[in-house]
Amino acid sequence: MSEFLSDADFTRFRDLIYNESGIHFSESNRTILESRLKERLKAEKIETVGQYFSHVRSDQEELKVLLDAVTTNLTRFFRNAAHWQTFENYVLPDLVKYKREKGDRKFRVWSAGCSTGEEPYTIAMQLLDLLPPGFDIEILASDLSLKSVLTGQQGFYPDSRVTGIPEKPLAKYFDKKDGGYQVKDSIKKLVTFDYHNLKHDSGKRNLDVVFCRNVLIYFDEPAQKVVVDRFWNAMANHSFLFIGHSESLFGMKTQFSFLKTDWACIYAKDV
CATH class of the missing domain: 1.10.155.10 (Chemotaxis receptor methyltransferase CheR, N-terminal domain)
Incomplete structure (x- = not known):
């Protein structure tokens, strides 16, 4: 002891x-x-x-x-390449087709457990580069760490933190400053940062994609179930959930469908 x-x-x-x-x-x-x-x-x-x-x-x-x-705030830009390949090659084409059929021109994404902002800014870069013209982008980024949220809002990252960003998007979406890089306003305006405890309802609805990667591992099974059910309620009828590669909903009574793509395994809501 x-x-x-x-x-x-x-x-x-x-x-x-x-x-x-x-x-x-x-x-x-x-x-x-x-x-x-x-x-x-x-x-x-x-x-x-x-x-x-x-x-x-x-x-x-x-x-x-x-x-x-x-809380442990370990993150980086474009973390887990297989997820971003899935996002680019499966999720976005599927949602663009679905939204065009429905006449919906807004993409709503939640980065839950966003840490210091690398994930939501990666989402923003991907959407700007890959979406066809005419779609509005709305990204919510939330975390239990207020310090991390404030770092994300500031959008400044030391040289060592941008190593995962390919050369083209780094030049396109960041300004070089002394000792690091500043996210440009064209990206910052798409992301709303908020302090949020996943124990509570976010109040968000009709989300197209939820990223909650490497967060559920800190919860026991009953708390995981509460969080996952809250995601279900917050998401649109046709939407996708990304969790960490070491996390799984296997064995949990959930309404999400397991989806194996050519790149990674994710979860889908389709009702």
């Missing part, structure tokens, strides 16, 4: 974080929670874990900071 974090304290924080966000800490990743708590106690100049627990319970802003601290 850790001298810093007793079993009782671990249970209290584990349950608090789960109840507030759906993020599940097991014994195997207890050390991650412990290191994040040490950082917050130091930052707040609080001496004991018990005092910090009382502080978090009485201060909603500090609770948000804690939830931010325990």
Whole structure:
């Protein structure tokens, strides 16, 4: 047992974080929670874990900071090439055909768990490059980490963070600045960033595509089911869901259909 974090304290924080966000800490990743708590106690100049627990319970802003601290924001532009190939070669042609038949000229996409913005900006670049003229683009990007959301809103990325972007879109959609690259307004205006906890309904409806990659792994099965059902309710009758390549809805009672394309496996809603 850790001298810093007793079993009782671990249970209290584990349950608090789960109840507030759906993020599940097991014994195997207890050390991650412990290191994040040490950082917050130091930052707040609080001496004991018990005092910090009382502080978090009485201060909603500090609770948000804690939830931010325990999330892992690992991302990059064009992450998982197979998904972008599926998006380009299967999802977009299918949706363009369907929308033309319905007379719908708006593409609505949600990047849920968008981290620092690389994913929604990749979506924006893809849509601008691949959609035929006459379609409006609306991209919602949300995350539990307010710090990450603010980074995405700013749209500035150091040189090391743009290595995954091909040369042509990098020149087309970014301006070179000292030490990095700034997303151009032509891309920024398509993306709306928002702080959002997936435990709650986003209020969005009729979404054509939802990206929620490498987020469900932080939830236990009941919380995963809640999130996936919320996606179903938010999505249009003919739409597509992307989750992480190591994630699956297998064994979950869900209304989504499993879809195996030539490039990657995704999920579809078609009612």
